[in-house]
Amino acid sequence: MPAVLEKNIKSWLLEVIKPQEFNEKNLKSSGILFEAVVAQNQIRDVAKEFLSQGYFLESLTAVDFAECFEVVYHFNHWDSTKRSCVKILVPKDLPAAPSISSIYKSANWFEREIFEFFGITFVDHPNLKRLLLPESSQIFPLLKSFKGEPAGGDVLQSLKLIEEDRQGFEITYPRSISRHKEDYYLNLGPQHPSTHGVLRVLLHLSGERVLDAEPVIGYSHRHHEKMMEIQTYLACWPNFGRLDYVGAMSYNMGYAILIEKAMGLEPPPRVEYIRVLTTELNRIASHLLWMGTFLLDLGAFTPFFYCFDDREKILDMLEMVTGERLTYDYFRFGGLDKDIPADMIPAVKKFIPEFKKRLRDYDKLITKNIIFKHRTRGIGVLTKETAIAYGVTGPSLRASGIPLDLRRQEPYSIYKELDFEIPTRQEGDVFARFSVRVREMEESLKIVAQVIDKMPAGKITLGKLPKNVPKGETYSAVEAARGSFGIYLVSDGSLNPYRMKLRTPSFSNLNALIDVLPGCLVSDVVAILGSIDIVLPEIDR
Amino acid sequence: MEINENPLNTQSPAPGFVNLFRVEDVFNLARANSLWPLTFGLACCAIELMAGGAARFDMDRFGFGVFRPSPRQADLMIVAGTISRKMVPCIKTLYDQMPSPKYVIALGGCATAGGPFKFPGQYGILEGIDKIIPVNVYVPGCPPRPEALIAGIMALQKQIKSGKTQGVMTPAVVHDSQDNHPAEYKNAISRVEFRQPKAGPPQAEKPPTPTPTAPTPENKG
Numbered sequence: 001m002p003a004v005l006e007k008n009i010k011s012w013l014l015e016v017i018k019p020q021e022f023n024e025k026n027l028k029s030s031g032i033l034f035e036a037v038v039a040q041n042q043i044r045d046v047a048k049e050f051l052s053q054g055y056f057l058e059s060l061t062a063v064d065f066a067e068c069f070e071v072v073y074h075f076n077h078w079d080s081t082k083r084s085c086v087k088i089l090v091p092k093d094l095p096a097a098p099s100i101s102s103i104y105k106s107a108n109w110f111e112r113e114i115f116e117f118f119g120i121t122f123v124d125h126p127n128l129k130r131l132l133l134p135e136s137s138q139i140f141p142l143l144k145s146f147k148g149e150p151a152g153g154d155v156l157q158s159l160k161l162i163e164e165d166r167q168g169f170e171i172t173y174p175r176s177i178s179r180h181k182e183d184y185y186l187n188l189g190p191q192h193p194s195t196h197g198v199l200r201v202l203l204h205l206s207g208e209r210v211l212d213a214e215p216v217i218g219y220s221h222r223h224h225e226k227m228m229e230i231q232t233y234l235a236c237w238p239n240f241g242r243l244d245y246v247g248a249m250s251y252n253m254g255y256a257i258l259i260e261k262a263m264g265l266e267p268p269p270r271v272e273y274i275r276v277l278t279t280e281l282n283r284i285a286s287h288l289l290w291m292g293t294f295l296l297d298l299g300a301f302t303p304f305f306y307c308f309d310d311r312e313k314i315l316d317m318l319e320m321v322t323g324e325r326l327t328y329d330y331f332r333f334g335g336l337d338k339d340i341p342a343d344m345i346p347a348v349k350k351f352i353p354e355f356k357k358r359l360r361d362y363d364k365l366i367t368k369n370i371i372f373k374h375r376t377r378g379i380g381v382l383t384k385e386t387a388i389a390y391g392v393t394g395p396s397l398r399a400s401g402i403p404l405d406l407r408r409q410e411p412y413s414i415y416k417e418l419d420f421e422i423p424t425r426q427e428g429d430v431f432a433r434f435s436v437r438v439r440e441m442e443e444s445l446k447i448v449a450q451v452i453d454k455m456p457a458g459k460i461t462l463g464k465l466p467k468n469v470p471k472g473e474t475y476s477a478v479e480a481a482r483g484s485f486g487i488y489l490v491s492d493g494s495l496n497p498y499r500m501k502l503r504t505p506s507f508s509n510l511n512a513l514i515d516v517l518p519g520c521l522v523s524d525v526v527a528i529l530g531s532i533d534i535v536l537p538e539i540d541r
Numbered sequence: 542m543e544i545n546e547n548p549l550n551t552q553s554p555a556p557g558f559v560n561l562f563r564v565e566d567v568f569n570l571a572r573a574n575s576l577w578p579l580t581f582g583l584a585c586c587a588i589e590l591m592a593g594g595a596a597r598f599d600m601d602r603f604g605f606g607v608f609r610p611s612p613r614q615a616d617l618m619i620v621a622g623t624i625s626r627k628m629v630p631c632i633k634t635l636y637d638q639m640p641s642p643k644y645v646i647a648l649g650g651c652a653t654a655g656g657p658f659k660f661p662g663q664y665g666i667l668e669g670i671d672k673i674i675p676v677n678v679y680v681p682g683c684p685p686r687p688e689a690l691i692a693g694i695m696a697l698q699k700q701i702k703s704g705k706t707q708g709v710m711t712p713a714v715v716h717d718s719q720d721n722h723p724a725e726y727k728n729a730i731s732r733v734e735f736r737q738p739k740a741g742p743p744q745a746e747k748p749p750t751p752t753p754t755a756p757t758p759e760n761k762g
Contacts, residue, residue: 133665134627141664148662155672158629162673165630190631193580193610197587198628219628220584222658223665230660238657245585245684289588292595308595325592326684327585537584540625 009053009084010034017042027081029261031475032074035085040097043073043088047100047107050075050084056391057100058083058477059503060110062090062118063490064144069120071097072488074475074503078388078402081410083475090120099125106391109511117142117225132218132540134161141226142499188525190219196293196529197536199510203517203525210525213517215510221540228500233259233333233469236497241327243502244538246289247481249275249282249318252331257412258476258487262469265334270458272414274340275331277348277451278321280444282328284355285314286481287437287444294434294530295366298375303366310358317347335461345452352449359442367435376431380516380528383428390512393505394483396532399436400428406479417454420447430531437533468495482506482533502541506534566704572616572642573701576605576694579615581635583622586649586684590621593687600687605694612638617697619690620676623651623658624667636674644701646693647676650683657683 010033013019019036027033038046047057055075063070069090076083090097099122101108111122112131119140122128129135140146149157189200198219204212224243228236240251253275260267267275292307315325321340322330330337366372382392387400397404405422407415423439425432471493477486483505490499509532517525582590593600600606609615612635624632636643647670650656655668670676677700680693 132627139664146664149664151661154626154663154667158626158667158673161626162630162633165634190628191581191612191635198583198625198631219625219631220623221625221627221665222584222623223663226664227658227660242585242657245588289591293591305596308592309597312592312595312597325686326588537623 009049009055009082012049013038013046017046025085027083029264030473031261031477032083032085035087035473037087037089040088040090043086044098044100044103046086047073047103051103051389053077054079054388055082055084056388057104057106057110058391058484059475059486059488059501060107060114061488061499061501061503062114062120062142063499064118064142068092069095069118071114071120072501073100074486074488078397078404081406083477085475095120096123097121098123099128101125104391105386105389105515106508106511109507116140119143130218132221134218136161136164141223142229186522190216193297196534199529199534199536199539201513201517201525201529203522205522208522210517210520210522213514213525215513217510217536218540220537222537224541225500225502228497230496232467232495233497234467236500237329237331238327241324241329242537243504243541244480244482244485244506244535245326246535247282247286248326248328249279249330250478250480251485252328253279253413254476254478254480254485254487256331256333257478258474258489259333259469261476262472262474262489262491263333263465265462265465267334267462268459269414269456270339271335271460273451273455274321274336274460276413276415276418277340277448277455278318278328278330280447280451281314281318281348283444283481284441284448285311285318287441288314290437290481290530290533291362291434294533295372297526297530298372300366300369300372303362306358306362306365310355313351313354317344317351320344320347332461333465335459339460345455348448348452352445355445359438359445362438367438373431375524375527376434376531377429378427379430379524380520380531381427381429382512382516386512386515387428390515391508392483392512393508394480394533395436395440396433396509396512397483398422398424399432401426404484406477406484410477412476412478414451418447418450420444430527433531433533468493469497477503480505482535482538483509504538504541506532506536506539510534510539569701569704573698574604575607576617576644576698577607577609577615578605578617578619578694579612579635579639580608580610581618581621583620583624583628584651586621586652589684589687589690590619590648593690598687598691600691600694603691603695603698605698612636613640615639616642617644617646617694618674619646619648620652620670621648623656624670625665626667629667629673632670633673644678644697645670645674645676646678646680646690646697647671648680648690648693649685650681653679653681 013036017038019038021037023035025032025034055077058076059074061072071088071090073086074083088097097120099111101111109131111125114120115128116130116133117140184205186203186205188203190198200216202214202216203210224239227239240255241248243251288307288311292304295303319325321344322328382400384400384402387397401424403422403424408422420443423436425436469491471491474489475486477484485505486503488501489497492498516528592598594606618636647653652670655666658666659668678693678697680689682689
């Protein structure tokens with residue numbers, strides 16, 4: 001019973017932990033049920049209790065205030081939305097906090113990220129070093145006292161990095177492994193056609209068997225979070241188009257919903273319908289791109305052309321609406337940039353039956369292909385427990401048997417009124433992840449068909465709005481093509497955000513690979529990497 | 542007897558009875574028509590690069606669709622996306638590993654000059670790949686459409702055929718009449734901008750110091 005559970009963790013916190021501060025919050029307006037400030041030495045107990053009640057760590061970040069740092073933990077339950085926020089205060093003169101990475105495995109990377117951006121050390125962290133920036137960097141960029149690098153610093157630092165690279169580098173391997181006689185390291189990436197961007201995976205191999213794997217990320221770090229702190233709210237829109245460029249509409253949706261939550265806005269109904277229409281079309285396009293490249297990794301060349309052919313048709317429709325092919329910047333606060341053109345709806349109506357036929361073709365061409373089955377069945381099994389420990393979301397989680405979909409669980413926009421299913425599989429292998437995504441395309445198509453039937457007429461904007469967001473904290477999450485995309489906003493009431501934390505799905509999904517890859521063959525690494533559908537700039541931010 | 546001294550130059554009059562040209566020109570013709578790009582994507586532009594190679598745009602039509610995963614087999618590097626500083630040594634290594642003559646296209650705003658991620662005091666990116674390696678053609682856009690990419694590579698082909706990128710690889714200014722291209726690409730071509738070479742970045746002569754990207758058991762700590 002969710003109600004009982006929720007009462008449990010709240011009463012447990014109040015009775016046992018006795019937080020320094022406890023505030024009930026409204027899930028609708030702030031995105032969380034309650035927030036509690038606990039003492040530093042209690043956070044490990046709190047995390048253990050949350051884990052034992054089936055919560056996963058959704059986001060972990062820090063905020064730099066004038067008097068102290070605040071480390072903010074967001075826990076959520078896979079069963080129903082019970083997002084809870086726990087905070088600890090870290091003094092500025094002794095920036096250290098207890099690590100919870102032994103309890104929640106996903107905290108490992110989150111804590112490294114905080115260490116890198118704020119300089120907060122986590123006691124007992126197994127591998128506390130730089131995650132996104134080069135290891136030799138000396139800066140803590142998200143501190144408010146960090147005023148940026150001098151002009152021309154980019155070239156100087158790049159040349160320095162090239163020189164460091166020339167001299168070779170040391171590898172400190174994070175986990176102790178029994179040394180085999182025949183073992184060796186293999187660098188997969190950052191320039192590798194199968195890593196879908198600039199991911200580097202350090203593989204420790206014995207023969208062709210993976211002993212251990214460590215993803216190295218940050219090769220596409222584009223300082224989105226720092227940029228957002230110095231930009232106005234409106235100027236942040238292009239950033240959301242470029243975070244996950246393959247499914248950018250969901251990211252537009254996430255930001256629009258965040259600001260509407262924080263400002264208490266209600267967009268007109270037509271806006272909501274157009275938003276859902278474009279988001280779902282974009283979701284299909286994103287899955288198609290994934291399918292083409294994933295099968296390309298497996299050695300099937302033909303589906304790549306089929307998928308891109310279909311994807312181009314969707315991009316044509318979205319281009320009609322937005323004027324862009326990829327990096328959409330279409331939504332606005334409480335509205336849209338412009339209304340959809342008259343020939344959009346007929347184009348979608350024409351596309352739906354065509355694509356339905358195409359999906360049947362894919363089924364014949366791929367799903368029933370014996371080579372494909374042998375390369376994907378039983379490979380790269382992500383168990384339920386691992387998925388929860390790492391905070392995996394999206395199709396990768398649903399393929400492991402957990403039906404977490406924020407469109408259903410925490411219905412935003414008009415998803416409550418629409419009829420669609422949440423496809424799940426129990427196996428958790430590469431094939432399950434594939435078939436969940438293929439089924440999701442069908443469901444998205446179903447949503448598109450309903451939306452164009454019901455599309456109401458009306459305004460597409462709320463008119464002139466204030467330029468600043470009221471003081472306070474807001475968390476909003478939407479279901480992007482790769483999983484739950486959350487934004488944690490701290491606003492001080494000024495024209496630009498005080499802190500914006502982007503909780504991107506692939507970050508946690510990729511982290512889970514550390515537990516999935518050991519034991520498989522090198523050729524399966526490529527299949528597994530492809531199957532979790534990563535977009536690197538979204539991970540590196 | 543009519544003698545046309547440079548029959549490969551498209552601006553020259555019709556081929557004569559006896560055609561004289563240098564061996565280098567023949568080589569250039571061959572190089573221009575069999576550009577093998579490196580499969581190399583950094584960010585958003587890489588998706589448009591992929592779309593350029595896929596069904597609708599089909600870069601193979603123009604003889605530059607043979608994407609090679611290994612830099613040792615490639616002669617064209619398309620820098621597609623934002624150059625984060627952590628990635629710079631890798632790009633440099635890849636460039637050094639490519640056999641000469643090699644050409645570089647900066648695809649999109651980020652590879653050209655930092656794009657939307659450039660702001661005073663930024664700490665994460667390199668503002669333009671031309672600060673590290675010489676660039677032949679710049680294609681603007683965020684991201685550029687596949688047509689713009691195709692136009693960019695065609696502009697590069699033209700540079701190579703005319704011998705402008707021979708020897709030192711300087712970015713060349715091309716006076717493009719657009720007459721030799723299909724009508725549908727005319728608009729795209731006008732969007733491709735060419736720049737004068739900048740003073741400063743190291744050109745051509747690279748010290749052949751291959752950097753170890755793959756760790757060997759000796760240096761693994």
